[in-house]
Amino acid sequence: MPVDFGHFLDDFEVLSRVGWVEGFGTDRLALGENDIRIRRELIAKLSAIGARIKFDDASNIIAEIGDPSKPAIAIGSHLDSVLGGGKFDGAYGVIAGLEVLRGLRDEVKNHRLMLIDFTNEEGARWIPSLLGSGLTTGVYKDGITFGDALRASGFMGEEPNRLMHDPPRYYLELHIEQGPVLEREGYQIGIPLGIVNIRVLEIKFAGEANQAGPTPMALRRDAVLAMARFIEFIRDYALIRDSNERLRATVGIINVKPGIYNVIPSEVSFTLDIRSPYEDEVNKAVTYVIDVGRAIAEDLGVGFEHRDLFMHGKVEFDREIIRTIEDACKDLGLRYRFMWSWAGHDAQYMARISRVGMIFVPSVNGRSHTKEEFTKNEDLINGLKVLAETVRGLDGHEGREG
């Protein structure tokens, strides 16, 4: 009963359609109607292969196969989706993990196998994202403010079932890249070294609201002009630093006051998301942001403020797992490259309690969180192959080394 790629594709076809709306994308918010449906289908399939299933108090699904006394190799991801998202983000990793459990349940000797579906990874129904993995690993002490929804879902379990109380030895997460790099460079597999530093600032320029007509251009204190100049400077800076994948910066939210067509804006605030694998790059970027912001503010006679909204320090993945994934790629003859995960994943919290690694497969055109999100079947299968080989490898290491 080896890993069966056709069977996986069938499962993926059926499960990833749950909540799919043609022309809109996936409607499968955490613990909403469609998330509950896909969870039930997953549980049915897990039960059919003899998995033991439990829930923790974050409604994470934790399924196990094998001797409970042996350490666990866990595979996980999430079945929830942003509204209008694609079919692959999260679901791919869970469904591939299901196939690994089925295919390798008799072969893996030194570990039990575990599959985890984390609740609300996307943060699209509840803020923050990574809520399920954060709760089960002890990042959040309690604070389950969405308890009613959990109870209503039927997946609310017990606190003692949190993974932190019986951590898997290894945690693997197979995921689409969600970026264009692998495809553009012709790689089949990406091996993330970890998850980058993420620091999100709020920047504010305060000008003076005056009437658009009667105020000459030269006498304006225009907050929006300050923002425009700032965005260009920051983008040019990040563009250069990112030429060797060192820094990315994004303005995603903009609020303008008073927001009237014929009034020069008195205030504009916006988010600046800064990411880098290197902490000193982030710090240098923030210093640059402050220097440039102040200089522009002085030049245009406006005020400048900045504050941290939040930050996540870098998470480095486990070297043994990275080596094992690399070995699997070599054995399978797949073109791979090392890279960083520039987005957060449940793996970052699992790294608090387990040895963690991730496997990326190419995203066509780098699209994600959209109905255009797509990964080819051959890439899905390559990822599954690497995942299965990695599980075999880690289990074998245990045999050799344990």
Added chain:
Amino acid sequence: MPVDFGHFLDDFEVLSRVGWVEGFGTDRLALGENDIRIRRELIAKLSAIGARIKFDDASNIIAEIGDPSKPAIAIGSHLDSVLGGGKFDGAYGVIAGLEVLRGLRDEVKNHRLMLIDFTNEEGARWIPSLLGSGLTTGVYKDGITFGDALRASGFMGEEPNRLMHDPPRYYLELHIEQGPVLEREGYQIGIPLGIVNIRVLEIKFAGEANQAGPTPMALRRDAVLAMARFIEFIRDYALIRDSNERLRATVGIINVKPGIYNVIPSEVSFTLDIRSPYEDEVNKAVTYVIDVGRAIAEDLGVGFEHRDLFMHGKVEFDREIIRTIEDACKDLGLRYRFMWSWAGHDAQYMARISRVGMIFVPSVNGRSHTKEEFTKNEDLINGLKVLAETVRGLDGHEGREG
């Protein structure tokens, strides 16, 4: 019973406080509670000097003194305010007009005098602005969708009372400049030549929503970056053209989609308000906007769209009135300059049915539509003097020329 400046200042002090909230500014939306209060106080003062008062079907207050068979010299403005506005915008012109009616009612021989308070000039309660003057001059045929509020206010009158059916010969509007030019250049009076061309566009850049982390800087199609570059180009262009008061351009409203901190924006739309006394300047600016927008869009691989939201053609004021205002300034020894009104006023619609002129007084720091709006008493009085002298002059012309 001449024009009494102390009496005017007393009236202004009392009336302009209606709806004033310390620390917030003026709360006097059209036909709201405080607008109704100030209207009643105005009517009481008008009644006390023997004015005949009527309302038209836009709830404009139309007060008259003198022989109904003679042509009218009308003075008007508005008592409504934006939320959190100042004490001077609109109210100054109405209260000064009240004093002119009282002071000159026996002196003016060849005309009757008229005072008008236009409803919803600001457009802060109902869109569009200049609603009352638009209805009474026939710009809008009917379409009074706020009829319930009119009826509830007690100021709803008859359609035959619209000014278009019995237009004043002259319409004068005394107003604060709402810009910084007079103060900075040391003038006491501004004489507008008319109201500039106003053309408001909506600009849209369409990029591609991708995740902020996994998408390298060089591979982005970032709508916000396109906007930033565009705003800088347009500002530089307008700054040069406006060095001799030819062109102003303002981005006042910005909408970003999807508006998530960690997603590269797929779309940004924003308003671009373009103003100039010269139609060809507006047309050249729009051509430049389109050229620059397309070039940026091509450079960044995003889409570019533009559409007109609305436009108002230039209104030129009456030469006889302008000359009469100038003569008044000379007689009074006041430093004056000709200029354009870069903002809309009820005068622009009154120009459809009457000979129209305006008088501007300095705004401290050019502030307006804010609680910081301020004009010194001596400037308020200078404006009132010029208004009264202009009424005398126009009435005298009639005597000479009529």
